[in-house]
Amino acid sequence: MADSQQALVAAIRRRELRPLARLLxxxxxxxxxxxxxxxxxxxxxxxxxxxxxxxxxxxxxxxxVSGLISAWRARGKTVAVLAVDPSSPFSGGALxxxxxxxxxxxxxxxxxxxxxxxxxxxxxxxxxxxxxxxxLDAAGFDIVIVETVGVxxxxxxxIRAAHSTVVVCVPGLGDAIQAMKAGVMEIADLFVxxxxxxxxxxTTVAELVRLGRMAPKADGWRVPVLRVVATTxxxxxxxxxxxxxHRTAGDGSDRSRxxxxxxxxxAKRRQHESALLPWLExxxxxxALVHRVVTREMSPRDxxxxxx
Amino acid sequence: MADSQQALVAAIRRRELRPLARLLxxxxxxxxxxxxxxxxxxxxxxxxxxxxxxxxxxxxxxxxVSGLISAWRARGKTVAVLAVDPSSPFSGGALxxxxxxxxxxxxxxxxxxxxxxxxxxxxxxxxxxxxxxxxLDAAGFDIVIVETVGVxxxxxxxIRAAHSTVVVCVPGLGDAIQAMKAGVMEIADLFVxxxxxxxxxxTTVAELVRLGRMAPKADGWRVPVLRVVATTxxxxxxxxxxxxxHRTAGDGSDRSRxxxxxxxxxAKRRQHESALLPWLExxxxxxALVHRVVTREMSPRDxxxxxx
Numbered sequence: 249m250a251d252s253q254q255a256l257v258a259a260i261r262r263r264e265l266r267p268l269a270r271l272l273x274x275x276x277x278x279x280x281x282x283x284x285x286x287x288x289x290x291x292x293x294x295x296x297x298x299x300x301x302x303x304x305x306x307x308x309x310x311x312x313v314s315g316l317i318s319a320w321r322a323r324g325k326t327v328a329v330l331a332v333d334p335s336s337p338f339s340g341g342a343l344x345x346x347x348x349x350x351x352x353x354x355x356x357x358x359x360x361x362x363x364x365x366x367x368x369x370x371x372x373x374x375x376x377x378x379x380x381x382x383x384l385d386a387a388g389f390d391i392v393i394v395e396t397v398g399v400x401x402x403x404x405x406x407i408r409a410a411h412s413t414v415v416v417c418v419p420g421l422g423d424a425i426q427a428m429k430a431g432v433m434e435i436a437d438l439f440v441x442x443x444x445x446x447x448x449x450x451t452t453v454a455e456l457v458r459l460g461r462m463a464p465k466a467d468g469w470r471v472p473v474l475r476v477v478a479t480t481x482x483x484x485x486x487x488x489x490x491x492x493x494h495r496t497a498g499d500g501s502d503r504s505r506x507x508x509x510x511x512x513x514x515a516k517r518r519q520h521e522s523a524l525l526p527w528l529e530x531x532x533x534x535x536a537l538v539h540r541v542v543t544r545e546m547s548p549r550d551x552x553x554x555x556x
Numbered sequence: 557m558a559d560s561q562q563a564l565v566a567a568i569r570r571r572e573l574r575p576l577a578r579l580l581x582x583x584x585x586x587x588x589x590x591x592x593x594x595x596x597x598x599x600x601x602x603x604x605x606x607x608x609x610x611x612x613x614x615x616x617x618x619x620x621v622s623g624l625i626s627a628w629r630a631r632g633k634t635v636a637v638l639a640v641d642p643s644s645p646f647s648g649g650a651l652x653x654x655x656x657x658x659x660x661x662x663x664x665x666x667x668x669x670x671x672x673x674x675x676x677x678x679x680x681x682x683x684x685x686x687x688x689x690x691x692l693d694a695a696g697f698d699i700v701i702v703e704t705v706g707v708x709x710x711x712x713x714x715i716r717a718a719h720s721t722v723v724v725c726v727p728g729l730g731d732a733i734q735a736m737k738a739g740v741m742e743i744a745d746l747f748v749x750x751x752x753x754x755x756x757x758x759t760t761v762a763e764l765v766r767l768g769r770m771a772p773k774a775d776g777w778r779v780p781v782l783r784v785v786a787t788t789x790x791x792x793x794x795x796x797x798x799x800x801x802h803r804t805a806g807d808g809s810d811r812s813r814x815x816x817x818x819x820x821x822x823a824k825r826r827q828h829e830s831a832l833l834p835w836l837e838x839x840x841x842x843x844a845l846v847h848r849v850v851t852r853e854m855s856p857r858d859x860x861x862x863x864x
């Protein structure tokens with residue numbers, strides 16, 4: 249390992265802001281130099297508690313995250329946040345207001361917050377988010393939060409890669425809870441009913457508790473349903489407690505294996521795409537293949553068979 | 557080509573409901589038999605106008621789609637719709653109501669509507685949606701609509717694969733329009749301001765027109781901004797007209813090539829993943845590799861280097 253790289257690894261493990269921010273950006277941009285750093289940092293990770301926070305637009309996820317940061321800081325924990333897709337045109341809900349709420353953490357050297365840059369400026373995340381989480385873990389943050397709006401397979405995959413997943417709801421989203429029956433129980437380790445001072449909170453809580461009973465977790469974990477008012481920091485201690493309890497109780501070896509498999513397949517996907525796309529776009533053979541698909545002489549699957 | 561497969565291709569090209577629905581489901585489930593059908597149908601496609609419709613939850617996309625179906629049907633066009641992610645827990649907005657609105661198209665043999673099944677019950681779409689669009693195209697539908705909530709890279713990729721993309725807005729989503737500056741202009745070929753009988757519609761229209769002037773399209777297309785009230789079918793004829801105009805004017809060879817490249821890379825990704833994941837999960841060598849990642853002995857990228 250080159251001296252300069254060793255120095256950079258050390259700087260990142262001291263959680264120095266600028267090298268860290270730089271590396272995360274390089275990962276996004278798929279800069280060649282990032283590759284060696286990702287590999288070099290990997291052995292240092294594995295200690296952070298990775299917490300996924302997801303829920304519909306308008307559920308108050310960012311306010312909740314901001315409150316949780318304060319709660320963890322009060323317990324002496326260092327916290328990193330990857331806020332995925334906050335500027336998406338389609339994430340709806342509050343955008344700027346919540347960001348402002350987070351500003352007071354910006355001067356805390358033990359808090360690192362980053363909005364994940366997105367390919368093509370539109371929301372969306374790919375293999376790089378997972379690797380960014382890995383870097384924050386290796387940097388030594390105790391807690392790494394990934395906040396996402398939770399639509400899209402890639403985002404669900406990221407959430408699946410967390411140790412603990414919090415699904416945030418608000419009272420009165422009747423249809424949303426109906427729809428949730430389909431699949432959210434599967435990924436939620438903790439339900440938070442935010443804005444629970446609003447009418448209908450008790451109904452929402454009861455419904456979630458009932459859902460939890462209907463679909464028990466394989467590892468015996470009973471999914472808690474917690475009432476919170478994030479704007480006044482009400483109920484946040486219980487969220488932190490339950491997350492800690494889940495971290496201690498859960499995350500058996502099956503889940504570690506699933507995370508590793510996901511990480512390898514994402515790395516492989518990235519390798520393939522960074523070789524395939526330039527070949528299709530620029531090489532004579534690749535262009536000829538694309539032409540045959542355009543003219544319908546060959547199907548994309550047949551063309552894929554002919555790519556290396 | 558086996559007789560049975562030839563018969564199935566013929567049935568699908570007659571747009572017979574059951575074989576078509578069956579094939580789309582098989583593509584979702586990655587059933588081996590679907591592969592030959594996808595390849596066999598490919599030469600028959602290339603005639604449909606593929607229209608992406610996207611926008612934030614609550615913008616009334618489904619109502620708009622339903623109205624556009626009627627407008628196209630009145631012009632004698634056959635229409636297929638892939639509604640992506642309607643039951644997502646996180647898509648928010650109206651769920652059941654809009655589906656009901658679409659019911660009256662269900663008895664029209666020249667309309668085919670399908671909610672795209674999603675991996676793991678949570679919203680999200682992958683390579684299969686693109687291939688489903690290809691099948692509907694080959695089946696001979698004049699118009700193939702892909703409706704998505706538009707968050708997540710996979711969904712944006714699907715939208716990019718359309719000939720024409722409609723971005724649906726509603727008055728009063730000020731923050732959303734702010735955020736849109738970042739990237740939506742890039743994919744929108746047509747802006748529709750739905751619910752434009754509401755206060756603030758004119759401001760929203762003016763803002764979108766201004767944005768359109770700031771970021772002209774490479775091919776010289778001026779992005780129209782159209783006012784619509786989907787619930788009363790007001791303004792829908794103009795949308796259909798402009799889409800037709802865009803189809804005639806646009807879609808040069810660059811865009812066809814980009815679509816083909818995307819389709820090939822998605823096909824390749826599917827091939828890789830369907831080989832890699834079982835190998836990692838079940839083979840002795842794969843499991844050993846996963847174990848080394850779990851124990852931090854090896855990074856996911858290093859492990860990916862060792863996969864075939």
